[in-house]
Amino acid sequence: MVGSPAVTRIVRFAAPPRRLVRAGLPVLSLALVLLGIAWLNPRAISYLGLNLMLNLALPIVLATIAQMFVIAVNDLDLSIGFFVSFVGCVSVTLLPKEPLLGSAVLLAALLAYAAVGALVQLRNLPSIVVTLGMSFVWQGLALVILPRPGGTAPVWLGTLLNYQVPVVPFPIVAAVAVGLVVHVGLMRTSYGVILRGAGGNPAAIDRAGWSLLGVKVFAFTLAGLFGTLSGLALIGLSGAADPNIGNGYTLLSIAGVILGGGEFVGGRISPVGAVIGALTLTLASSSLLSFLHIPPDWQVGANGAILIIVLAARALVTRGDR
Amino acid sequence: MIALKRLPAKPWIWSFGGAALAYAAAVSFTGGRGAGPMVTAALSLATFSVLAGLAQLFVISLGPGNVDLSLPANIGLASAVAMKVMDGSDALIPLGIAAALGTGITIGVVNYVFIWALRIPPIIATLSASFIIESADISYGRGLQIKPPPDFAAFAGQQVAGIPYLALLTLVLTILAAIVLQRMAYGRSVLAIGQNSRAAWLAGIAVERIRCVTYILSGALGGLNGALLAGYFRGASIDLGNEYLLTSIAVVVIGGTSVAGGKSNVPGLWGAALFLVVLQIMLNTFGVNAGARLITTGLVIIAVITASGGRQMPR
Numbered sequence: 001m002v003g004s005p006a007v008t009r010i011v012r013f014a015a016p017p018r019r020l021v022r023a024g025l026p027v028l029s030l031a032l033v034l035l036g037i038a039w040l041n042p043r044a045i046s047y048l049g050l051n052l053m054l055n056l057a058l059p060i061v062l063a064t065i066a067q068m069f070v071i072a073v074n075d076l077d078l079s080i081g082f083f084v085s086f087v088g089c090v091s092v093t094l095l096p097k098e099p100l101l102g103s104a105v106l107l108a109a110l111l112a113y114a115a116v117g118a119l120v121q122l123r124n125l126p127s128i129v130v131t132l133g134m135s136f137v138w139q140g141l142a143l144v145i146l147p148r149p150g151g152t153a154p155v156w157l158g159t160l161l162n163y164q165v166p167v168v169p170f171p172i173v174a175a176v177a178v179g180l181v182v183h184v185g186l187m188r189t190s191y192g193v194i195l196r197g198a199g200g201n202p203a204a205i206d207r208a209g210w211s212l213l214g215v216k217v218f219a220f221t222l223a224g225l226f227g228t229l230s231g232l233a234l235i236g237l238s239g240a241a242d243p244n245i246g247n248g249y250t251l252l253s254i255a256g257v258i259l260g261g262g263e264f265v266g267g268r269i270s271p272v273g274a275v276i277g278a279l280t281l282t283l284a285s286s287s288l289l290s291f292l293h294i295p296p297d298w299q300v301g302a303n304g305a306i307l308i309i310v311l312a313a314r315a316l317v318t319r320g321d322r
Numbered sequence: 323m324i325a326l327k328r329l330p331a332k333p334w335i336w337s338f339g340g341a342a343l344a345y346a347a348a349v350s351f352t353g354g355r356g357a358g359p360m361v362t363a364a365l366s367l368a369t370f371s372v373l374a375g376l377a378q379l380f381v382i383s384l385g386p387g388n389v390d391l392s393l394p395a396n397i398g399l400a401s402a403v404a405m406k407v408m409d410g411s412d413a414l415i416p417l418g419i420a421a422a423l424g425t426g427i428t429i430g431v432v433n434y435v436f437i438w439a440l441r442i443p444p445i446i447a448t449l450s451a452s453f454i455i456e457s458a459d460i461s462y463g464r465g466l467q468i469k470p471p472p473d474f475a476a477f478a479g480q481q482v483a484g485i486p487y488l489a490l491l492t493l494v495l496t497i498l499a500a501i502v503l504q505r506m507a508y509g510r511s512v513l514a515i516g517q518n519s520r521a522a523w524l525a526g527i528a529v530e531r532i533r534c535v536t537y538i539l540s541g542a543l544g545g546l547n548g549a550l551l552a553g554y555f556r557g558a559s560i561d562l563g564n565e566y567l568l569t570s571i572a573v574v575v576i577g578g579t580s581v582a583g584g585k586s587n588v589p590g591l592w593g594a595a596l597f598l599v600v601l602q603i604m605l606n607t608f609g610v611n612a613g614a615r616l617i618t619t620g621l622v623i624i625a626v627i628t629a630s631g632g633r634q635m636p637r
Contacts, residue, residue, distance in 0.1 A: 078568075119628065126581040129627045132572055136620030143613035251391070251449050258446050264387055297464070301457025304450040308436060311450075315440045 026260045026276040028317065029310045033283045040291040047169055054171035056237060057282040058161070059084070061175050062230035063249040064256035064278040065182055065271065066223040071257050072186070072269045073219045074199045075120060075127035079135035080227050080253055083109070084246030086138040087231025092151025092241040099154075110224045117220025121213045135250070142243040149242035153235045161236030179275035186271055195219060199267025255307065256281050280310065337576055337593035337626065341600045348604040358484055364599050365489040366479075370551055371595035372492050374566040375573035376499055377543035379591065380536050381444075382574055383503070385516040385583030388533075390540045391448040392433055393570055395455035397563025400425045400548030402463035405470060405558040412473040419549050426545020429455060430538035437537070438530065444537075459560050470553045478553035488550060493592075500588035512536060516583030572598065576626050597626075 037053075038045050044053065063080055070077040087106065095102035116134060120127045165173050186192040197205045198215040206212050230249070235241055260277030262269040284306040294302045345364070349357045374393055381390045400422040408418030429451065436447035469475070480487045503509035511532045514522040523529045547566075552558040575581055576597065577590025601622060605615045 119624075123628055125627055126575065128571070128581050129575045130624055132568055132575075133620040133623035133627070135568065136616045136623065138620075140613040140616030140618075140620065143616065144611075147613070255446055255449065258443060264443060264445075295461075297461040298457045300460070301454040304453025304457075307446070307450040307453070308440070311440050311442045311446070315442070 023261065023270065023273070025314050025317065026270070026273040026280070029259060029314065030276050030280045030283075032310060032313055033280050033288060033306070036288055037283065037291060040288070044291065047167070050172065051169040053283060053286065054169060054175075054279065056234075056286070057171040057279055058174045058178075059230045059234035059237065059246070060249065060252060060256065060282050061178055061275050061278040062226050062233055063246070063253045064260070064274045065178060066226035066230060067253035068182075068257045068260075068262060068269050068271065068274045069195075069219045069222045069226070070127070071254075071262055071264060072196055072199050072267050073216055074202075074265050074267070075131075075216075075219075076254070076264070077131045077223055078128060078250055079131040079138055080223065081247045081250030082135045082138035082142065083113075083224070083227045084231045084234060084249050085241075085244055086142040086145075087228050088235045088241040088245045089142045089146035089151070089243055091157065091232055091235045092153055093145055095157075096152060096154040106228055110221060110228060113224025113227070114217050114221045117216040117218075118213060120220075121216040139243075139247075146241060146243050149240065151241050153239050153241075157232060157236035158239060161233055175275050175279060179272045182271040182275075186269075191218075196267035196269070199265070199269075252281055252285075253278075259307075259310070281307075284310070335593070336629065337590065337597040340622075340626070341593065341596040344597065344600040344604040348600070348607045351604075351607050360603060362481055362484050362486060364596060364603055366486045366554065368592070368595040368599045369486065369489045369492045370547060370554070371566070371569050371573050371599065372496060372591050373543055373547040373550070374563075374570035375577065375591045375595060376496060376588070377540040377547070378570040379574045379577075379579055379586055379588065380499075380503075380512060381540045382571075382579060382581060383512050383516045383583055383586045384533060384536055385519055386581075388444050388516075388583065389448065389571070390433065390537065390544075391445060391567065392429060392452035392455055393540070393544045394563035394565075394567045395452040395459065396426055396429045396541060396544035397548040397551060397566060398558075398560050399429070399455050399459040399462070400545035401552035401558035401562050402459055402466055402560075404549035405468045405552050406462075406466065408468075408471050408474065410469055410471050412471045415471055415474050418471075418474075419546070422545040422549035423542050424545070426541040426543065426548070427538055428541070429544070430541025431534075433541065434534045434537040438534070456560070463558060463560060466558060469557055474553045475556060478550060488554070496588050496591060503586055503588060508532065508535065513584050513586065516580075516585070518584075569598065572623055576623065 034045070043049060063084055066080055067077055070080075086109065090102055090105050090109075093102075094105055112134075116127075116130055119125060120130055163170055186195065194205060194210050195215055195218065198210075198212060198219075202212055205215065231246060234246060238245070256277040257269065257274050258264075258277070259280055260270055260273030260275070262274060262277075285303050288302075288306060292302065341364075345360070348360060374397070377393060378390055381388050403425045404418040404422040407421040408414045432454075433444070433448050433451050436442065436451055437444050440447065470478070478488060482490075501509075503512065511522065511527045514525070514527055515529055515532060519529055544563075548558075548563065551562050555562065573591055573594040576594035577592075578587035579585065579590065598619065601619060602615060605618055610618070
């Protein structure tokens with residue numbers, strides 16, 4: 001919105017600038033959940049407590065970043081959760097026994113992701129449908145590779161993921177590292193600007209001489225890469241796999257991106273926000289519930305309720321913003 | 323002649339063709355055995371996909387971002403409610419169906435309140451709602467093993483000349499839905515909002531009211547589907563609706579409805595649903611395992627959408 005200088009000044013005076021609000025909201029959501037936990041059980045906010053509560057945060061953070069790359073170019077990936085399951089199945093069967101073959105399969109899967117990006121761009125297809133199809137494919141492949149739960153994670157993966165850092169819990173260190181790397185790559189490099197621009201105004205990027213095909217393939221490849229990392233991290237933490245181990249990540253990752261201040265269209269995304277959104281969801285979905293003594297029947301429902309409460313609090317804060 | 327030339331441009335014609343091809347392949351594999359029952363089974367199963375797709379179609383037609391992810395949870399809860407209210411007694415069938423519809427309508431209202439009051443994208447609102455509904459179902463339906471009343475179960479399995487009653491009923495429903503979408507003010511408003519919600523609002527359409535009605539309609543259709551599924555599969559269960567999350571979206575899109583909204587195709591639902599169901603039956607008769615069945619289904623969905631082109635570039 002471009003107003004006259006005077007009007008802008010009055011608006012600024014009345015409310016903080018919109019961009020600041022957008023950046024502050026994910027932090028506010030996380031603070032809300034942390035406050036809730038601290039209020040219910042102050043001892044949980046400690047080195048050990050956070051280590052336990054955020055145990056599964058890293059795979060969720062990585063899957064959310066994967067989804068974010070796809071959302072950045074105005075697409076949606078409905079297959080990411082099933083892809084994480086597939087990677088998990090490969091890394092407990094092929095990877096420990098035949099590392100070379102396992103790596104080749106994972107690389108081929110990455111190429112499949114790139115191909116999906118190319119297909120979406122070249123044929124101008126709705127990404128929802130193509131990734132919907134791919135979700136069946138990954139689900140099927142996971143079942144073929146690992147028909148029933150089991151397998152063992154490679155030793156090096158377990159060692160890597162169970163690394164302990166002094167003072168600050170490892171999941172937080174890892175999440176901050178992921179957030180910083182992606183932030184620099186996407187917000188501080190020129191190709192990052194092109195990538196977000198392809199979501200904001202594809203025609204302009206095209207006119208400026210950039211290949212939209214290249215951008216889309218790049219975004220989907222990055223999504224595949226982070227999806228692979230998510231699957232590996234999940235297996236390193238859990239030690240074994242199940243063909244449905246990551247299925248819930250599809251919806252979780254979308255919720256994380258949106259909670260992190262991202263928008264479905266327009267290339268408006270925030271890597272740091274997405275990481276914070278994923279952490280919020282991890283905390284809200286496990287820790288808060290166990291402290292609230294929610295009966296097992298209502299655990300999932302409490303998840304939904306917390307999501308709603310956090311979003312309602314945000315709606316209150318941003319009232320009058322639109 | 324002109325109509326004939328336009329045929330290949332209509333994606334849903336292809337899905338009917340695909341269904342016929344898959345059927346022919348399955349029948350030739352069995353050497354003609356079970357050709358009749360195969361049609362009946364395909365129609366029965368397709369009916370539920372069509373109903374789920376119809377609910378999703380109205381919502382998706384509202385435009386980008388509109389989708390009802392609470393449909394599977396809705397089906398699960400409504401099936402439990404219907405079975406509990408009917409309590410195995412024939413006299414209570416209408417009451418049970420009304421209760422299932424009421425459950426669906428309530429879910430639709432809750433979805434819309436989340437979307438409207440919290441101003442969150444429908445995809446997140448209906449997702450959150452589905453978590454809550456799922457818990458309600460787990461808690462309410464715990465240990466629920468009530469069989470449907472004999473008359474209701476019989477109705478769900480009954481057929482005339484190999485065509486299930488349920489398929490006929492759903493056919494009538496889809497014809498009504500097509501008329502509503504193409505000929506009535508409400509349906510035209512849905513499509514107008516899907517094309518450009520701001521323009522629709524400027525033209526005097528009560529955008530929020532139409533959106534509200536649409537989410538309620540989707541909820542009601544989900545509730546009805548839940549009751550019918552419980553009748554057909556002889557009882558309610560929590561994961562009764564699970565497969566309809568992806569299937570409802572798949573049949574809408576393969577059926578030629580635009581995911582960008584504003585352009586819907588009701589007959590296409592039948593083609594797409596039959597195609598997906600017959601494909602499964604064909605792979606089953608070939609003795610293919612579950613993993614390979616899923617892979618084939620996925621590749622076929624991608625192939626269909628690739629062949630039918632997708633959106634045209636705006637110029």
